[in-house]
């Protein structure tokens with residue numbers, strides 16, 4: 001059993017200089033056989049394993065991760081969480097995730113630092129205003145909190161935004177989702193890992209999947225750098241590398257993998273207590289608890305698995321940031337990095353069975369899947385355990401690209417994470 | 418970040434070019450005869466290769482010509498450039 005983290009355990013461990021904390025999860029060697037294997041130890045994969053063990057009583061399962069857990073996009077994202085998507089299917093699915101976020105620290109006994117500081121989406125032209133107002137109404141019809149702010153209200157809510165009518169793309173208003181916010185990315189991976197491990201899930205790091213063994217139309221197991229693992233259920237949650245794994249199984253996905261970048265500034269005193277996003281000029285910013293501004297840039301136009309992006313993209317974002325927040329003009333940027341994101345043609349994810357029995361994919365989250373981590377794991381676990389989708393992810397099946405029943409969220413997702 | 422050798426203008430920074438996606442995806446000759454599966458394959462399914470990919474680029478801020486490139490997507494190294502209509506060098 002795991003020790004429960006509490007104020008008392010904190011005090012107790014302070015007396016031994018914090019040198020005797022129990023390991024948060026074990027470091028097991030893979031067994032020969034599992035009832036299910038999750039490929040990819042990002043937040044989504046670990047959450048899937050957690051809910052498989054917790055809600056579906058599947059305990060003999062493993063998560064295999066080629067590097068270290070949370071080292072993929074989970075540990076590289078700008079952590080914006082919101083559920084103000086346009087269509088009913090997306091709104092229901094993302095809000096399911098948001099509701100799980102609201103209780104996640106208690107659920108996991110791990111502080112994921114979920115902070116509901118609000119997310120604004122700025123409008124800079126007439127089309128933006130119409131589109132964002134439409135989305136506000138759609139959200140409210142779906143029971144999702146969303147407000148429309150006039151330019152004056154924007155200035156009042158976040159005073160450092162340049163609301164002058166003279167800038168190139170003036171601020172004409174904004175949406176505000178108050179329940180939205182940010183969380184601590186690593187903590188989400190670690191919290192789910194600790195929770196899954198305590199229910200017996202094997203988390204196997206430094207173990208790359210190299211092949212998927214099929215017998216006819218069903219799966220038999222995976223070839224890994226730590227040997228063959230037999231299993232009849234494989235759930236693949238490999239973000240930017242989903243197509244690589246699909247190729248191993250001999251199927252194709254409608255994905256393109258592209259670099260997406262983010263950067264942080266030097267730490268400064270609290271200056272912005274919300275998240276401000278702007279699709280039209282592609283700039284968004286929030287401030288971490290350490291004081292750094294967290295800024296997200298865009299994707300590069302071409303497929304690349306290099307996990308780095310180009311300078312022009314960063315330059316474009318920073319130009320927009322400086323026009324909107326002249327107060328940041330002297331700030332230095334400290335770090336920049338990239339992730340590889342798996343982009344779906346309709347900017348919605350795939351949480352689905354496939355044509356191969358026992359093979360499931362959870363991918364296509366592209367630039368915006370962190371917000372869905374708990375919900376995605378929860379629904380994917382259901383799909384794997386029951387061999388059929390939950391009603392909340394039924395629309396996100398892979399067949400929609402054949403039927404044409406797409407969930408086009410370019411307006412709500414696009415560059416805005 | 419990489420340099421692309423335009424077959425018409427020579428070496429230029431990649432920011433002068435725009436990307437046209439996976440190459441050699443041929444538009445179906447008889448669209449009306451296609452099944453939904455074949456449409457999905459043509460419209461949406463991509464190899465999304467990690468490794469050598471054949472792709473199209475347009476020299477948007479130069480001669481505005483389209484051409485093909487063989488690039489390794491795992492390190493952005495360009496192995497060869499060839500004109501539209503040609504098949505990739507072996």
Ligand SMILES: Cc1cc2nc3c(=O)[nH]c(=O)nc-3n(C[C@H](O)[C@H](O)[C@H](O)COP(=O)(O)OP(=O)(O)OC[C@H]3O[C@@H](n4cnc5c(N)ncnc54)[C@H](O)[C@@H]3O)c2cc1C
Nearest residue numbers: 040042043044066072073074077078080209339369370371
């Ligand atoms: C710069 C940036 C900013 C972002 N900002 C936001 C944001 O503000 N809000 C938001 O909601 N989303 C954002 N996202 C998107 C978000 O990060 C992802 O959608 C989400 O984290 C995906 O989680 P995951 O667990 O599916 O993927 P990952 O965390 O990438 O996990 C996949 C794992 O699979 C492993 N893997 C791959 N191949 C193999 C193999 N062959 N064998 C074994 N393991 C393998 C990888 O090593 C990796 O750890 C951002 C992404 C980036 C890159």
